[in-house]
Amino acid sequence: MNNLSRRGFIEKGTIATAALGAFSNTLIAGNEMKSTVKVGIVGTGNRGTSHLTNLLTIPGAEIVAVCDLDRSKTEHAAGLCEKAGRSRPKIWCKDETTFREMLNEEKLDCVIIATYWDSHTPIASHAMKNGIYPGIEVPAALTVDHTWQLIEMSEKTGIPCMMLENWSFRQDNLALLNMKRLGMFGEIVHCHCAHSHDCIDHWFFDQKTGEQKWPAAYLLKYNRDQYPTHSVGPIISWMDINRGDIFTEIYSTASASKGINAYFKRKFGNDHPNANLNYQQGDIVTSVLKTKMGKTLVINYDLQLPRPYSNRWLLQGTLGVYDEEKGSLYLEDKSPEYHQWETWKPYEQKYNHKWWNADLSAQSHGGTDVVMLTQFIDAVKSKGPTPIDVYDSAVMTAIVELSGVSIEKNAPVPFPDFTKGKWETNKPYFAIDMV
Numbered sequence: 001m002n003n004l005s006r007r008g009f010i011e012k013g014t015i016a017t018a019a020l021g022a023f024s025n026t027l028i029a030g031n032e033m034k035s036t037v038k039v040g041i042v043g044t045g046n047r048g049t050s051h052l053t054n055l056l057t058i059p060g061a062e063i064v065a066v067c068d069l070d071r072s073k074t075e076h077a078a079g080l081c082e083k084a085g086r087s088r089p090k091i092w093c094k095d096e097t098t099f100r101e102m103l104n105e106e107k108l109d110c111v112i113i114a115t116y117w118d119s120h121t122p123i124a125s126h127a128m129k130n131g132i133y134p135g136i137e138v139p140a141a142l143t144v145d146h147t148w149q150l151i152e153m154s155e156k157t158g159i160p161c162m163m164l165e166n167w168s169f170r171q172d173n174l175a176l177l178n179m180k181r182l183g184m185f186g187e188i189v190h191c192h193c194a195h196s197h198d199c200i201d202h203w204f205f206d207q208k209t210g211e212q213k214w215p216a217a218y219l220l221k222y223n224r225d226q227y228p229t230h231s232v233g234p235i236i237s238w239m240d241i242n243r244g245d246i247f248t249e250i251y252s253t254a255s256a257s258k259g260i261n262a263y264f265k266r267k268f269g270n271d272h273p274n275a276n277l278n279y280q281q282g283d284i285v286t287s288v289l290k291t292k293m294g295k296t297l298v299i300n301y302d303l304q305l306p307r308p309y310s311n312r313w314l315l316q317g318t319l320g321v322y323d324e325e326k327g328s329l330y331l332e333d334k335s336p337e338y339h340q341w342e343t344w345k346p347y348e349q350k351y352n353h354k355w356w357n358a359d360l361s362a363q364s365h366g367g368t369d370v371v372m373l374t375q376f377i378d379a380v381k382s383k384g385p386t387p388i389d390v391y392d393s394a395v396m397t398a399i400v401e402l403s404g405v406s407i408e409k410n411a412p413v414p415f416p417d418f419t420k421g422k423w424e425t426n427k428p429y430f431a432i433d434m435v
């Protein structure tokens, strides 16, 4: 897998030279592939620990430093490294600004940032200032202002900045990207996606006590698409966003907020302190985005109602349609029966992306996280561009604040051009494989 992904980097690098003006020559020309890189992790909670466990399986990724507000979490992380037969990483644990000391003093090549949402941009900016590649958990920023800060710092320092949007690396989504690039769906006209995932019973609140965890504060304060990146991640490549097309506006609307109160009353009774709070966050947010070339996209935020997990990805073009939830597709003049669905799985195998050449199903998120981290680490080893660049990270991230503004105004709001016009000439870049 590693050799293949390196080959992938070389192909990507060639395209990236044309596509990424800001990083092209300094980073790609004459780059030597390091065999090992020094990795730091800020935030060793749930997600940071999962990244650490995956990094321990990736050759050449040396975890040398870990930082958290909670010493027991850093100790646990360091213990996992030792248990895997690696050196014990240095622990940085004092307060919420200790990451600065770690980034100043450790000679890191990259840092994984898996902290609370509001600290992602300051940590990533400080990393870039120190010449360290940031791999930032989702969303990379909470405001459009912070998004621009990441872009400006990345352009100024020449250090690529990647949001770790794992669903862009899923096997089905990458196979679909191959098919889209082969023209099998014709011209893409419309997409739909959702993050339908009941997170009230484990991520926002403690499962046993119902106590608020840190993300719950956002449900009390904001009404917006709080978590758009998992759903929109793969879509931006299917729609050629930042590379031949661009979002021009977003119009969002939210349903009433019923799910959280109903959950607390059902599970903990009417007297639980969280049962009667006034949550600002509507249960379902629907955003409609338009592109310069006339495509449309619908995104649903759906994290507060009881339901099975789904992303409801759908792609529709002049020659066919793919429906992830149905596990089906229809291709005009190719599908065996006119206007009848056929099964997706054989296509996933036939158009399998080169990054998925091993059975990774036992790994976290079905292997997707390892595929993503391997590509990120390979980029760091080569001092080359990251598979997801700062502009694509910005587009996914900006939806958080913009959807809130649109809901409040009850009107469409313009979508910034983070590429500053380069989208017109940028060539496809992410996960180049069959085309």
Ligand SMILES: NC(=O)c1ccc[n+]([C@@H]2O[C@H](COP(=O)([O-])OP(=O)(O)OC[C@H]3O[C@@H](n4cnc5c(N)ncnc54)[C@H](O)[C@@H]3O)[C@@H](O)[C@H]2O)c1
Pocket (backbone or CB within 6 Å): 042, 043, 044, 045, 046, 047, 048, 067, 068, 069, 070, 073, 095, 096, 097, 098, 099, 114, 115, 116, 117, 119, 137, 138, 139, 164, 166, 214
């Ligand atoms: N991609 C995915 O599938 C996925 C899944 C879960 C969470 N996430 C993302 O991962 C991030 C972390 O979420 P989590 O569920 O792991 O939360 P968590 O609460 O389990 O972990 C966050 C950790 O960050 C630490 N922290 C916060 N601020 C810090 C600072 N300034 N310096 C050092 N440490 C700091 C906290 O002490 C905590 O241990 C979030 O951005 C979340 O959206 C992504």
